[in-house]
Amino acid sequence: MATVRETDMVRVCTLAELQREPMRVTTAAGRAILLVLHEGRVSALDNRCPHMGFPLHRGSVKDGILTCHWHHAKFDLASGCTFDLFADDAPTYGVEVRDGEVWLDSRPVAGDRLAHWLDRVEVGLEQDIPLVLAKSAIALDELDATSEAVARAALFGLRNRRSGWSQGMTILTSLVSVMPVLAPGDRPLALFHGLRHVAASTRAQPPEFDLEPLRTSETRPERFQEWFRYFVEVREADAAERTLVTAISVLPPAAVADLVMAACTDHLYLDSGHTLDFANKAFELLDRIGWDHARDVLPSLVPALVRSQRMEETSSWRHPVDVAALVHDAAAELMLMRRDGGPAMGWSGHAELASMILDGEPTDVLTELLRLVHSGVPLTELSAAVVYAAMLRAVHFPTSNEFTDWETVLHVFTYANAVDQALRRAPSGLLARGILDGAMAVYLERFLNVPKRAIPTPSGARAGAAAILSAFDTQGGVDDAAQAAIDSLATGDDEAVVRALGRALLREDGAFHHYQMFEAGIRQWSRFRGTSVGDQVLLGTARYLAAHYPTVRATGQTYDIAARLHRGESLHEDPPG
Numbered sequence: 133m134a135t136v137r138e139t140d141m142v143r144v145c146t147l148a149e150l151q152r153e154p155m156r157v158t159t160a161a162g163r164a165i166l167l168v169l170h171e172g173r174v175s176a177l178d179n180r181c182p183h184m185g186f187p188l189h190r191g192s193v194k195d196g197i198l199t200c201h202w203h204h205a206k207f208d209l210a211s212g213c214t215f216d217l218f219a220d221d222a223p224t225y226g227v228e229v230r231d232g233e234v235w236l237d238s239r240p241v242a243g244d245r246l247a248h249w250l251d252r253v254e255v256g257l258e259q260d261i262p263l264v265l266a267k268s269a270i271a272l273d274e275l276d277a278t279s280e281a282v283a284r285a286a287l288f289g290l291r292n293r294r295s296g297w298s299q300g301m302t303i304l305t306s307l308v309s310v311m312p313v314l315a316p317g318d319r320p321l322a323l324f325h326g327l328r329h330v331a332a333s334t335r336a337q338p339p340e341f342d343l344e345p346l347r348t349s350e351t352r353p354e355r356f357q358e359w360f361r362y363f364v365e366v367r368e369a370d371a372a373e374r375t376l377v378t379a380i381s382v383l384p385p386a387a388v389a390d391l392v393m394a395a396c397t398d399h400l401y402l403d404s405g406h407t408l409d410f411a412n413k414a415f416e417l418l419d420r421i422g423w424d425h426a427r428d429v430l431p432s433l434v435p436a437l438v439r440s441q442r443m444e445e446t447s448s449w450r451h452p453v454d455v456a457a458l459v460h461d462a463a464a465e466l467m468l469m470r471r472d473g474g475p476a477m478g479w480s481g482h483a484e485l486a487s488m489i490l491d492g493e494p495t496d497v498l499t500e501l502l503r504l505v506h507s508g509v510p511l512t513e514l515s516a517a518v519v520y521a522a523m524l525r526a527v528h529f530p531t532s533n534e535f536t537d538w539e540t541v542l543h544v545f546t547y548a549n550a551v552d553q554a555l556r557r558a559p560s561g562l563l564a565r566g567i568l569d570g571a572m573a574v575y576l577e578r579f580l581n582v583p584k585r586a587i588p589t590p591s592g593a594r595a596g597a598a599a600i601l602s603a604f605d606t607q608g609g610v611d612d613a614a615q616a617a618i619d620s621l622a623t624g625d626d627e628a629v630v631r632a633l634g635r636a637l638l639r640e641d642g643a644f645h646h647y648q649m650f651e652a653g654i655r656q657w658s659r660f661r662g663t664s665v666g667d668q669v670l671l672g673t674a675r676y677l678a679a680h681y682p683t684v685r686a687t688g689q690t691y692d693i694a695a696r697l698h699r700g701e702s703l704h705e706d707p708p709g
Contacts, residue, residue, distance in 0.1 A: 144236045147229055150174065157189050160238040165225055167234065168193055168209060175209045176227040176236055182220035184263075184693065185703045198222075217255050218264065221248075246275055250284055257288045257331045262687070265327040266694035273320035274698075281323060282308050283421045289330040290428050293337045296435035297410045299644040300326075300333030305413045306651035308420060313627070313654055314634040321638045321691055325647070328687065342427070343370065345378035353379075353387040357394055364395045367438040373431050380426045388426070389415060389558040392433060397565045399442035400449060400456055401573050405547025407433075407440045408566060409648070412550040415557060443569075448576055455494055455572050462498040463565045469506055479509045482665060486521035489571050490578070497571055511564050515552035518570040519656055520665055522548045525577055526672035528584040531610055531679070537580050538679050542645050544573040545672075549652035552659075585611075587668065588618045595619030597632035600674070604636045604681045613678035614671055621667045629670055630654065633677065641683040649676050 144158040144167065154169040157179055164179040170193050177198070179188050186202040193199075197215070198207045205219035212222035226237035249271045256264035272281045282304065289301050304326035311319045350356070356379040363372035372395075379388050392415075396408040414429050421429075443449045444456035485504070489497050504514055522545040529541060551566035588611070593599075595616055603613035620629045637650050653673030660666035696703060 140238050141228070141235045142238055143233055145234050147174075147232050147234055150234055155189050155193065157187075158236070160225070160236055165236065167227070167236075168198065170196065170209060173210075174227050174229060174234060176225035177207070177209075177212050178223040178225075178240070180697075180700075180702070181205060182214070182222050182697075183218065185697050185701075188222070217259050218261050220252065220264070220267070245271070246277055246280070249275065250277070250280060253281055253284050253327065254288065256327065257285060257334065260331040260335050262324075262328050262331075262690045263694060265331065266324045266691045267698065269320045269324040269327060270694055270698045273323060278308070278311070278319070278323055279420070281327070283425075285327050285330050286417055286421060287425065287428055289334055290340065290432050292334040292339050293432075294340045295337065297414060297432040298330075298333035300329035300331070301417070301432075302410060302413045303329040303642075303644060303647045305417045305420075306647050309416060310634065310651050310654045313630050313658075314638075315631045318631075318634055318638055321688075322634075324691055324694075325638060325642060325687065329644075340432070343374045343377055343431070345381045346374060348378065350378075351382050353383055353390070356383060356387075357391045360391050361395050361398055364434075364437050365398065369434055369438045372438060373434045376431055376434065377427060380430060385418075385423050385426070386558050388430070389554075390560050390562070392430065393554055393558065393560065394562040395437055397563055397569065399440075399444060400459060401443040401547065401569045403436065403440040404443075404543040405550065405573070406543075407436050408554070409546050409550040410436055412554045412557075415554070419557075449572075453494055455576065458494050458498055459565075459568050459572055462502060462568050465502055466505060466564060466568070467561050469502065479504075479513050481509075482513070482517040482520055482660075485514070485517040486524060489518060489521040489574050490524060490581070492575075494572060494575055497575065498568060501568060501571060505564075511559055511567065512552065512555050515548070515555050515564075515567050515570070516656070516659055518567055518574065519545065519548040519552050519652075520660070520669070521574045522570065523653070523656065523669050523672045525574065525580055526676050527587060527668050528581045529675065530581070530583055530585045531608070532583075533580055535679070538676060539645060540577050541580060542649055542676065544570065544577060546648045546652045547573065549655055553655060587671065588615050590619055590622035591615060593619050595623065597628055597635070600629065600632040601636055604640075604678055607682065608679070609681075610675050610678045613674045617671050617674040618667075621670065626657070626661065626667070626670065629674075630657065633670065633674060636677055636681065639688045640681050640685060641687045643680070646677060646680060649673060 142160055150156055150167060150169045156167045158165050158167060166177050166179040166188050168175045181188050181200040183203055183205045186200055188198060188200055191198055191200045193209060196209050198209050206215040207222050212224040214221050223240040225240055228235045249268050252264055253268045256268055272278060285304060289298060307322040307326045311322055314322055356375060359375045360372055363375060379391055392411050396402060396411050411433050414433055418426055418429055449456045488500060501514060525541045548570035551570055554563055599616040600620060603609040603616045617629055637646060650673060653669055656669045657666050660669060
């Protein structure tokens with residue numbers, strides 16, 4: 133507790149006045165403070181209920197408990213601590229009675245704000261209380277403690293969900309990665325979205341119990357990879373997890389990444405791309421919170437790996453063209469391939485290769501990819517071209533398609549992006565098989581560009597963030613959003629377009645795929661920024677998001693309430709007398 137300085141003490145009333153009015157509001161340092169005389173003791177608390185700001189003097193006191201009459205939050209009068217986790221502790225003030233006069237310390241009793249708000253994050257996650265999470269996100273952003281909040285939320289999300297990595301974990305990791313390009317005022321809102329989805333993903337879920345590593349002298353990376361891939365192949369979850377836990381304890385991070393990504397690409401396009409995307413996000417999370425948490429993070433991937441649908445088992449990959457067999461043969465050739473000379477530095481054939489992937493025959497596309505690998509084109513340039521091709525499906529997507537077909541486009545794009553990002557982190561021949569999978573997934577959705585929607589041209593209209601956001605206010609405003617984005621990009625301020633799309637995402641009640649699309653779009657825009665490819669990536673992102681908006685926007689309302697309370701605004705004023 134802070135030492136009381138005499139200069140901070142102010143006389144507020146006499147004890148006799150407080151006896152006549154046992155719940156009395158006074159002011160100090162610009163704050164409304166409630167004085168309460170109860171059972172012969174004087175207490176002082178902030179008059180705003182920490183839940184939603186209702187005036188506490190309109191509540192009641194009984195048996196040492198102050199009750200707010202709006203949502204019935206209850207507080208220990210002596211400490212301000214709440215009995216109800218949906219509320220928060222009410223700030224208290226030191227108070228003394230001197231010679232029949234009541235003196236108040238104008239400073240609230242100080243505490244560790246960082247520890248308090250991190251604890252409130254935990255409460256919000258445990259109880260799944262959005263308002264608590266919104267308040268925590270705002271306060272922790274103000275304390276420059278977003279990283280601490282992310283680490284706390286991530287570990288909670290992993291330890292409290294036995295079924296493994298969740299959509300909420302992907303959303304949290306995705307939003308943290310795009311925070312630097314968002315408007316500063318939207319960054320705590322992004323944190324709130326991430327926290328909210330982690331809470332939802334762990335609701336009513338059993339906790340995870342760790343498996344111990346093997347007591348083995350084995351340290352060869354190739355042996356651990358052999359074990360892990362075999363146990364995933366036969367869908368034996370415990371054996372795969374224990375192998376992975378042991379590998380984490382004895383192998384360097386790059387070898388562990390190779391092991392996981394090999395298993396993610398042993399079969400075609402696992403679970404419509406989600407399995408590899410989740411794995412990539414898990415490694416991105418470790419890049420942020422540290423490899424020391426690998427034993428918490430990576431085992432969460434095993435449940436999805438062993439239960440994922442393998443696309444070679446589906447009819448669309450087998451008939452009328454046996455695409456699965458073509459990819460299998462191409463992947464085998466890729467693993468044996470030697471490159472001619474050094475890397476083909478400065479290769480810029482992304483547009484040409486993307487066009488071929490979009491419209492070419494499977495055998496021709498796979499042959500060309502292998503030729504380019506053989507000639508020394510870096511794998512990450514080829515993976516980027518596949519991502520671009522996948523995004524062009526969204527750019528050219530006609531709204532005459534069935535609405536759910538947007539998700540088919542989304543799955544291929546985010547899978548291709550995950551392959552691209554993973555190759556940049558830890559390139560390997562096994563992971564490079566994902567380039568082939570991605571290209572064929574783009575081929576298989578070719579019917580979604582019939583007829584092909586043309587790329588809009590700048591209209592010359594004055595455009596900006598307001599025009600983009602306006603297009604998201606009307607359901608089905610896909611083409612309006614595309615035109616507003618193109619007109620805004622024509623001004624040369626692509627960062628403004630990115631911020632507008634970020635605001636469009638965060639003001640809605642976002643679903644899992646919306647965050648995936650935005651994050652992958654930002655990744656690829658950053659890769660191709662300043663080119664027509666980069667502009668088209670933003671165009672496709674805008675079209676996809678606009679197809680799904682507006683929503684009810686309840687998330688934004690909760691956040692706005694938290695922001696107003698944080699600023700000290702009164703949500704509920706007494707009417708004028």
